Amino acid sequence: MMAKSKGKLKEMRITLGQKITLCVLAIQIITILMLAGFVVSKTTSSARDTAISNMKAITQERAQIVRNYVKEAENTLTAYSRAGEISALLQSPTDEKAFAAAQKYTETFSGDVANLEGLYASEWNTHVLTHTNAGVVGITTREGDPLKALQDSMLKAKGVYNTGIIISPASQQQIVSLYRAVLNDAGEPIGLVGGGIFTTGLIEILDGLNIEGMTESKYCMVNVKDGAYIFIDDPEKTAQVAEEDYIKSVIASVADAKEDVSGSIEHKMNGKSYISTYYYMADHGWIFFINNSASEILASTNEMKTVLIILSVVALVVLSAFSFVFIRRMMKPMAKIENSIVALKDYDIRENEEIRKYGRRNDELGGIASAAESLIRSLRDIVFTLQNSCSQLDSKADLLQGSSGNLIESVVDSVAVTEEFSASLENTNTIISNVDDEINKINDATQGVLKNISGSVETSNSVIDSAHMMKEQADNAYNTGQETLEKTKSSVREALESLKELAKINDLATEILKISGQTNLLSLNASIEAARAGEAGRGFAVVAGEIGTLADTSKNTASAIQILCQEADSSIEAVNECFNTIIEFIENDVIAQFKDFVDKSTLYSQEVNIIKEQLDSAEQDVQQLCAYVVQIADDMRNVKTITGENEVAINTIVEKNESTSLIAETIQKQSEENRDLAFELQKLVDNFVQ
Known part of the structure; x- marks a missing residue:
């Protein structure tokens, strides 16, 4: 039973070539895994950074569209305020001819302005002198402190005073609310112009812009001052205070900023990971957000990761097969040399042509073969x-x-x-x-x-x-x-x-x-031969020593x-x-x-x-x-x-x-x-x- 077990163990013996193959395979696996991990990590990080950077650029682009839309509205109001008819009316509020000319100009001018809610000119006390809606002419829109606050804000603005994007009390629609003080040659206010531009045109522009590869992306804009939504896909949340933690976090981070700020933030909603990029428009106090799921943003990265893993597995299989074949061919001479050396235990010291053939090689196997041949000789x-x-x-x-x-x-x-x-x-x-x-x-x-x-x-x-x-x-x-x-x-x-x-x-x-002299000479020769034999001649060296001792005793x-x-x-x-x-x-x-x-x-x-x-x-x-x-x-x-x-x-x-x-x-x-x-x-x- 023991003999059979030993025979099985001998048959299961792992050869040197197999050990080298396993070691090379292990090294290749570790190297490929480390390389794949490194490449995937770097690629993922790079792709993620690139995706976020693209989102930031898109967010900044969308914010610039908002800013351009508002700027265009401001330019429209400025142009209207500088019209001669408007200046003449404000200088002579009771002049009928001036009124008629100003009203006609207002109606004509408003016809060329898209998405216009209304446009008017009033005295400094907000008494309306001309309006796109003639029925509003003659009313006073503000009195007391609100009037005073509006007047101070216009003078402080030294140009168009943008009250922001608000819900118009008149139309109950979202507009860009604008005011501008009109000054005489002495720089004293003689009246003001005001107007509102519907945001529908802006929303149509923003909705018409698609982000490639981000079908799930959504945008919104929040007013930093009150934390309320300006734009959001859910109409019911418009003008409502944002409750999301990531929005509150961004508002807190840019509240004191004097310049535009761009950034990104990762968050979760309903257990799903999202990445949001934002752009803070410091001149208006608005933050424009673009929000998308992390899975969609990193979809290309995940695909690349899968491709890299597949390529790594294929490379590993190819390298393993090549290594196995190469090592097997390289270790074939070693098996021949091993058999020749193992044959020594059966006292086989005949000349071996295989060893002599491999001994001509210039590598380590050639050195081993030469050494084995020298040993047998x-x-x-x-x-x-x-x-x-x-x-x-x-x-x-x-x-x-x-x-x-x-x-x-x-x-x-x-x-x-x-x-x-x-x-x-x-x-x-x-x-x-x-x-x-x-x-x-x-x-x-x-x-x-x-x-x-x-x-x-x-x-x-x-x-x-x-x-x-x-x-x-x-x-x-x-x-x-x-x-x-x-x-x-x-x-x-x-x-x-x-x-x-x-x-x-x-x-x-x-x-x-x-x-005794002859015996001593024989002992000396035997000792020399035993020394040449090394470890194998140690027993014979002892015998030679005993013969030498016997010769000395006889002498x-x-x-x-x-x-x-x-x-x-x-x-x-x-x-x-x-x-x-x-x-x-x-x-x-x-x-x-x-x-x-x-x-x-x-x-x-x-x-x-x-x-x-x-x-x-x-x-x-x-x-x-x-x-x-x-x-x-x-x-x-x-x-x-x-x-x-x-x-x-x-x-x-x-x-x-x-x-x-x-x-x-x-x-x-x-x-x-x-x-x-x-x-x-x-x-x-x-x-x-x-």
Whole structure:
């Protein structure tokens, strides 16, 4: 079950190419979204600003139409006030001819004015002198404070006094109400003219103007002074105070303005968003509004936004498809390289033409392919080197094992020879002890002879008998000494010949040094190859280090063996010299003395008389002999001491041989381990060369 799960996970593994594709796709999505958002935001903002700016321009244009309409009405009133007939009537209000002329002019002039409600001239007290409606002539329109306020306003206006757009009391229709003071040459008021122009003409003009793309747009105009509507699409709200918050807000913002003000405001009505632009005509105190829904104003912007979103999606799809195809083609060589590298886990280090082909590229994939090819080539070189090293290590291990076996056999033989030599030394010590005893006896006998010679001068017969006995003993001692000397010489020669066998140990140690040098060189080569292999050769580097350590240990052991052999050779040479000295002394001195003693004893037995005469001389000779015997005894004790020291040296050699045997066994065991290690390395190499 676990194996199936792992297999599914392996099949679901996301490749590097897929990851790169996803990353590029994510970057493209984010970039397109950010770009689209930025463009849409900027476009929307720009389109919105443009739409609002256009609405402001249209609003200002409509306000200018209103202003022109009013200005035209004012110009009409001014022209009427400057007519000669009107001036003549005002200067002579009671003149009938002047009245008739003025009335006729009024009727004629009014016929040329469109949308005219009425036109009249009156005295300064508003007493009507002429009117388009003759029935109104003769009435007074204002008195008291209203009259005074009107007079002051006209004088202050220094021209046409526009009371605004109002509902006419006479016609109950909306008019532009105008007044103008008429002055004489002295600048004093002599009367006034007044009139009203219906706003229907203005409304027709405004209604006839359409705003492209704003079918829902509506306009209105509000009087800032009282907040009442002047124009609005709902007739019932005309002259009513505006209740909308956005209108109140605009009125509050321009109430103190001395110049025209243009602006826009966003607001909601009945849950729907609107944008209103306004233009404040400071000279009249009017605000002209154009109002439209935000959705219609920004309709083109929304369409553009939709188009941009569609284009962004299309661009994203195209870029994604192109990126997928491009990345797939770019990552195709990577799959080949990956398969070649993954094949290394199965010990496949054969040459790969695909990698070699991609290695000629000059991009990163070419570098990876070249590196992979170099890695495989290096692995092949390492495997070849390991294979050769394993063969050499195996052969050297066999050679080392054979040499260590020979060393063990040589050490065993050396131990046996040393033990024999030790036994010979013990035998020599025994002989030397016997010789020492005999010399002591000779010394005692010589002392007795000396006493007998001194005390028995007169008893020559006893002396002759003693001389014969001494001669026999001397002959026996001489013969015994000769035989003992020959045996000692033979034993010493045999022992020395046996000790010379120790020189073979030195030869074996020299051979071990050669083997350790070769092993150390092999370890060095293996370490170099392991270093080239890097991480893959770390295990082999450990093996190479152990081989180097083994070589150093073998070298040190062989050197120690050589030193021991040199010490043994020195000891053997010293023993040889000592024994040669002893033998030479016995042959040249002791035997000669014994021979001389025998001759003298013979001479004593033949020449008894001469013995008597020469007893004094014999006494001196015997005393000298005693001195010689004492000297010989001392020398024999020294020889015994030397042989004891040699025995200790031999025991030391035996111990060293045993130590050498243990070292040889260790070398043999290590060589077996080296052989096992070489076998394991060979198995590892075989995985690559199958």
